[in-house]
Amino acid sequence: xxxxxxxxxxxxxxxxxxxxxxxxxxxxxxxxxxxxxxxxxxxxxxxxxxxxxxxxxxxxxxxxxxxxxxxxxxxxxxxxxxxxxxxxxxxxxxxxxxxxxxxxxxxxxxxxxxxxxxxxxxxxxxxxxxxxxxxxxxxxxxxxxxxxxxxxxxxxxxxxxxxxxxxxxxxxxxxxxxxxxxxxxxxxxxxxxxxxxxxxxxxxxxxxxxxxxxxxxxxxxxxxxxxxxxxxxxxxxxxxxxxxxxxxxxxxxxxxxxxxxxxxxxxxxxxxxxxxxxxxxxxxxxxxxxxxxxxxxxxxxxxxxxxxxxxxxxxxxxxxxxxxxxxxxxxxxxxxxxxxxxxxxxxxxxxxxxxxxxxxxxxxxxxxxxxxxxxxxxxxxxxxxxxxxxxxxxxxxxxxxxxxxx
DNA sequence: CGTCCACAGGAATGACGGGCGG
DNA sequence: CCGCCCGTCATTCCTGTGGACG
Numbered sequence: 001x002x003x004x005x006x007x008x009x010x011x012x013x014x015x016x017x018x019x020x021x022x023x024x025x026x027x028x029x030x031x032x033x034x035x036x037x038x039x040x041x042x043x044x045x046x047x048x049x050x051x052x053x054x055x056x057x058x059x060x061x062x063x064x065x066x067x068x069x070x071x072x073x074x075x076x077x078x079x080x081x082x083x084x085x086x087x088x089x090x091x092x093x094x095x096x097x098x099x100x101x102x103x104x105x106x107x108x109x110x111x112x113x114x115x116x117x118x119x120x121x122x123x124x125x126x127x128x129x130x131x132x133x134x135x136x137x138x139x140x141x142x143x144x145x146x147x148x149x150x151x152x153x154x155x156x157x158x159x160x161x162x163x164x165x166x167x168x169x170x171x172x173x174x175x176x177x178x179x180x181x182x183x184x185x186x187x188x189x190x191x192x193x194x195x196x197x198x199x200x201x202x203x204x205x206x207x208x209x210x211x212x213x214x215x216x217x218x219x220x221x222x223x224x225x226x227x228x229x230x231x232x233x234x235x236x237x238x239x240x241x242x243x244x245x246x247x248x249x250x251x252x253x254x255x256x257x258x259x260x261x262x263x264x265x266x267x268x269x270x271x272x273x274x275x276x277x278x279x280x281x282x283x284x285x286x287x288x289x290x291x292x293x294x295x296x297x298x299x300x301x302x303x304x305x306x307x308x309x310x311x312x313x314x315x316x317x318x319x320x321x322x323x324x325x326x327x328x329x330x331x332x333x334x335x336x337x338x339x340x341x342x343x344x345x346x347x348x349x350x351x352x353x354x355x356x357x358x359x360x361x362x363x364x365x366x367x368x369x370x371x372x373x374x375x376x377x378x379x380x381x382x383x384x385x386x387x388x389x390x391x392x393x394x395x396x397x398x399x400x401x402x403x404x405x406x
Numbered sequence: 407c408g409t410c411c412a413c414a415g416g417a418a419t420g421a422c423g424g425g426c427g428g
Numbered sequence: 429c430c431g432c433c434c435g436t437c438a439t440t441c442c443t444g445t446g447g448a449c450g
Contacts, residue, residue: 301437321413344438346414362414366448369412 017231018269018276024228025262027255030075035224036217037069040210045077047206051093051145052081056179059169059203064210066187067253071151073210074183078149093145094118100156106164109156110135113148136171139178149183154191162199169202212252218244221254222261230265236277239264243281260284293378294386296355303340305387306331307348308376311358312383313400316376321346324374334399335392349374 016022023029034041050057064070078095085093096116103109110131114121119138121131139146148168150156157165171180184203186192192200213221222240243264247257263284268276297308310327311318318324325342332339340348349372352358358377364370376383388394 340437341439342413343415343440347438350415362446364413364446364448365411366446367409367411367450368448369410370446371411371413 016269017274018234018265019229020231021229022262022265024225025258025265027258029225030072030079031225031228033224034069034072034076035220036213037073040069040073040208041077043208044073045080048077048081048147051147052084052090054092054143054145054179056145056172057147057181058205059182060184060206060208061192061204062183062185062208062210063189063192064187065212065251065253067247067251067255067257068187068210068212069254070185070187070210074149074151074185078147092143093147095147095149097149097151099151100154101152104155104159106160107131109150109164113146114138117146132167136174139180140175143177145179145181147181147183149185151185152187153184154186154188157191157195162196165203166196166199169199213248213254214252215244215248218247218252218254218257222257225258226261229262230276234268234275236275238278239276239281242278246285260288263288290378290382293357294382297357297383297386298389303345304348304352305390305393306335306337307345308352308357308383309387309393309397311374311376312380312387316380316383318374320369320371321349321374322371324349331396334396346372 024031044060047060048057062070062074075097078097081093082095085091094117096113098109098112098116100109103112106128107126110128111121114131114135117135117139119135121134126134150165153165165182165184168180168182182203192204195203219240222244226235226240240261243257243260246260247253250256260281264281265276267284267287268280271280273280297305300308307324307328310324310331313331314324314327318327321342325345328345329339349358349360353360356377358374360372360374362370362372384397388397
């Protein structure tokens with residue numbers, strides 16, 4: 001028992017046989033080098049360079065799918081600018097990085113900008129207009145250039161509209177000495193179309209698109225981070241390649257790839273292994289996929305859950321839609337619910353197929369008709385477990401189990 | 407070789423709820 | 429604030445079909 005606890009303590013203190021710096025694989029880590037993004041770093045640094053001369057840079061709009069390095073590149077450039085400013089002792093520009101997924105109200109965004117710029121603002125109590133005024137007055141009391149980075153800006157606009165965005169792009173009209181410029185980042189390509197044309201044109205003075213990484217590029221990135229994160233010689237050959245190819249198949253998402261690699265390391269650690277093997281990576285992938293699938297299952301509409309339940313009860317396989325439908329009707333009856341029609345259930349099966357939770361294929365049995373064979377794509381025990389979080393389904397599953405034991 | 411099973415899956419239609427412009 | 433319109437979920441009715449069986 002003591003051994004187990006001391007093991008946990010040891011791990012919690014970071015004394016790992018596997019990792020020397022686990023942080024290097026976390027998604028918000030900003031590494032010193034960003035392979036295959038040099039060109040974008042250069043471009044963005046050039047675009048922001050006017051701040052060094054106390055001039056306003058163009059507003060920039062950046063798109064790209066998740067895990068293509070948008071945030072990392074911008075953060076990296078900011079970091080270098082700030083380091084430079086500290087080194088030579090200048091104080092003519094400020095950066096504010098706001099993640100709109102976390103700061104999702106006008107007040108919180110302005111608050112974050114305020115605290116980054118150095119204005120003292122109460123947590124609450126001011127009107128948004130007052131906040132805006134104080135911020136503007138403070139900024140204009142000096143002669144500085146403020147660059148505001150709005151990451152995942154689509155979240156903000158979807159929630160509270162583009163009002164704030166509009167005002168921020170227009171704030172320069174009210175400033176005498178200082179300047180404000182905006183960098184917007186989003187992974188929703190269609191998002192821009194929903195913007196007010198005025199906001200769109202001023203925000204998109206310069207537009208930059210980040211393409212996804214391919215498998216080779218992902219492997220480079222992983223190798224670089226792995227050297228920081230893992231102890232020497234711990235990583236088996238092929239692990240990096242495996243993680244890279246898995247992530248490349250899914251939009252070339254570097255975040256996925258890093259998650260996978262980190263998780264593989266954690267599994268190796270949990271197993272008390274001395275090395276991270278491809279087998280660990282495979283397990284990591286499986287577990288991550290199962291988790292994702294279970295998340296989907298959890299948020300399914302009720303009758304889709306019932307269809308899934310019916311399939312899981314039948315051992316995860318149904319030889320025809322008809323037989324599955326019969327089970328489904330029994331389930332509905334047991335739960336005192338009105339069943340949907342077979343036509344509708346057939347559509348639900350198709351939807352579940354699309355989501356990758358099950359696979360269905362049409363087969364013809366000649367004289368005995370044409371139907372669909374349906375098979376569960378994930379472990380039925382896992383499905384039952386997740387579905388049992390609904391109390392009524394849970395009770396029903398328990399009832400079935402007891403019945404079978406006797 | 408035609409029949410006919412057991413559905414697939416398209417089309418029309420209705421009930422409902424939520425967002426949006428006037 | 430209200431009515432309108434649109435998207436989603438569901439039902440009803442329907443036509444289409446691969447191939448074993450007789």
